[in-house]
Amino acid sequence: MAPESLIPAHPAPPALALPYPLALGRAGLSGFPSPAQDYEGRSLDLNERFVKRPSATFFLTVTGDSMERLGIQEGDTLVVDRSIDPRPGHIIVAMVDGEITVKRYELRDDVPCLCSGNPRYAPIPLVDMECQVWGVVRSVIHEYPV
Structure with missing residues (x-):
């Protein structure tokens, strides 16, 4: 799931x-x-x-279907907190080999992986890859078409 836009939270x-x-x-x-x-x-x-934490928070609009089973759909707005240390089970925003992605952080056989909420997408083992975590998703804002 790729971001459509990054918007920082207002500091105050x-x-x-x-x-x-x-x-x-x-x-x-x-x-x-x-x-x-x-x-x-x-x-x-x-x-x-x-x-x-306003100084550590940004908003992200997502595209794609890789996280639908985890409640994140195309067009949703994520509230992302950079001050939270990621732990297994957290949904994170990360830069992996130059591409921004939203995935669930998991340990599989002691190997850190980024996993989607869609079985069509294989887990991404973070071995021999450059990965920079941008933050942990704190909230998902989903709007219904009316």
């Missing part, structure tokens, strides 16, 4: 509080919600929610 993003009503998921429906819930004064700042 302005607060933008959006309405954030209290919504609790339940296993079943029982009764009606209280009409007073619509008037609760909760808000959500998306920068505060998704950008934990």
Whole structure:
């Protein structure tokens, strides 16, 4: 999966509080919600929610289908944090032999590999390859066509 664009996070993003009503998921429906819930004064700042370290965060728009089974689709925006040390299981953005890619970092028989979420793409063993990790994917923002 290749990036379409890299956008750095603003170092001091302005607060933008959006309405954030209290919504609790339940296993079943029982009764009606209280009409007073619509008037609760909760808000959500998306920068505060998704950008934990602004100076180490950038956004990436992805292309391709190699990560679809892991919830990353073409056109999604990734929130990538450069300050996180990658561990097996993390989804990372890396430069591998001069090409930017988004893959899951795994150890297979003690060999570090970059693996896709699509069985059509073979794992990339990081042996005798130049690999520079740019960051760990913290969030995926997916928009539905409406």
